[in-house]
Amino acid sequence: MGGTNQRIDGKRLWDSLMAMAEIGATPKGGVKRLTLTEVDKAGRERFTQWCEALGLTVRVDAIGNMFARREGRDPKRLPVLFGSHLDSQPSGGKFDGALGVIAGLEVMRTLNDLNITTEAPLELVNWTDEEGSRFGHSLMGSGAWAGVYPLPKVYGLQDVDGVTVEQALTAIGYKGEHKAEPFPADAYFELHIEQGPILEKEGKTIGVVTGAQAQVWWDARIVGQDSHAGTTPPYARKDALVAAAKVIELVDRRMRERGDDGRGTVGYVKVVPNSRNVVPGEVLFSVEFRHPDTAQIEHLAASFPPEAMALVEGTGCRLELTELFRFPAQPFDAECVALVQQAADRLGFASRRIISGAGHDAVYVARKLPTAMIFTPCKDGLSHNEAESILPEEAEAGCQVLFEAVVARANRSA
Structure with a gap:
């Protein structure tokens, strides 16, 4: 590695990742740290202990986002933020989210080891409920903070047991006193595993992320008529599942027309009554498209619904499409991206510029x-x-780039 002689401790980073992975560990080697559960509380408390041991001041806002502050030399300077999330999917991996938080902790530890005081303050962030796997609303903490989601609406979201977000926050003691809203800050950096195959396939150590894809999501409901599978002839059928299959094929076709940049997915399907000898009368399913070009998503948002409606009407069924959200491609800041690129180059890491295919807290923070x-x-x-896996040296490289970028930003000329 090139660059400066200021080095994070790769072994300490890895050991801390493994220690956090003990909280909510699953038999298959993954983690289950669903947001705002007792397991999530245990992860938050270990994070707090580690931060306070470094002399960091931890505060919690009204949606449970955690900010661990290290003071800078100039109290007038705005803080540089960095972090990710500690919550997981029900059968998640050790590194999704946790890498960014624990690497941020290692940045703080290294600065303490080297007795370095940055010009600007630093704040390490653990965002609440990035995954959306419990309350069905991903990027919840960063979205509430950024004003994308009104806090009263977020508080009222329920899990499958009818527990609201506000009740869950209160139950684990993380409904903080600070307002969940943007505060004056200089920049935000987030380290994350790619969650895709491109870097590994191309032999690159670092992805310099230039932005995130545009997306549009729908809830779909097709209504036909359930009837006896053995007695209903073809001309009398209104088979909602057949109609859904036509729409699902359309999603796949529209995705593939857009080449390697195209993304189109139906990831959830519920068939009613879901009986072996009944023609399905209702199907509920999800539809989403993603693309780096906002214009492509706008085109799909306009053209897909009428195309799908026509296909369904041809089966004698009826389609209802409810658009859940649509947001444009989110470019990241050119100066911050340049700091990441410069750090990777200085350290001698093979890198490439890349668009984020997944949603991350950084998208709303941006x-x-x-x-x-x-x-x-x-x-x-x-x-x-649960089989999600990275190499220790990959974690170390990402953390070192994070260190260099954060310190460079914090020490830049005011």
């Missing part, structure tokens, strides 16, 4: 602060899976 992300490879591009 609406309020200059933002950049750093990707590290993950084995076979696998994530949201």
Whole structure:
């Protein structure tokens, strides 16, 4: 590695990642730290202990976002933020989210080791409920902070047991006193595993993330008529599942027309009554498209619904499409991206510029602060899976780039 002689401790970073992975550990080697559960509380408390041991001041806002502050030399300077999330999918991996938080902790530890005081203050962030796996609303903490989601609406969201977000926050003691809203800050950096195969396939150590894809999501409901499978002839059928299959094929076709940049997915399907000898009368399913070009998503948002409606009407069924959200491609800040690129180059890491295919807290933070992300490879591009895996040296490289970028930003000329 090139660059300065200021080095993070790769072994300490890895040991801390493994220690955090003990909280909510699953038999298959992954983690289950669903947001705002007792397991999530245990992860938060270990994070707090580690931060306070470094002399950092930890505060919690009204949606449970955690900010661990290290003072800078100039109290008038705005803080540089960096972090990610500690919550996981129900069968998640050790590194999704946690890498960014624990690497941020290692940045703080290294600065203490080297007795370095940055010009600007630093704040390490653990965002609440990035995954959305409990309350069905991903990027919840950063979205509430950025003003994308009104806090009263977020508080009222319920899990499958009818527990609201506000009740869950209160139950684990993380409904903080500070307002969940943007505060004056200089920039935000986030380290994350790629969650895709590109870096590994191309032999790159670092992904310099230039922005995130545009997206549009729908809830779809097709209504037909359930009837006896043995007695209903073809002309009398209104098979909602057949109609859904036509729409699902359309999603796949529209995705593939857009080449390697195209993304189109139906990830959830519920068939009613879901009986072996009944023609399905209702199907509920999800539809989403993603693309780096906002214009492509706007085109799909306009053209897909009427195309899908026509296909369904041809089966004698009826389609209802409810658009959940649509947001444009989110470019990251050119100066922050340049700091990541410069750090990778200075350290001698093979890198490439890359668009984030997944949503991350950085996407919403970027609406309020200059933002950049750093990707590290993950084995076979696998994530949201207990087999999710990265190498210790990949974690170390990502953390070192984070260190260099954060310190450079914090020490830049005011």
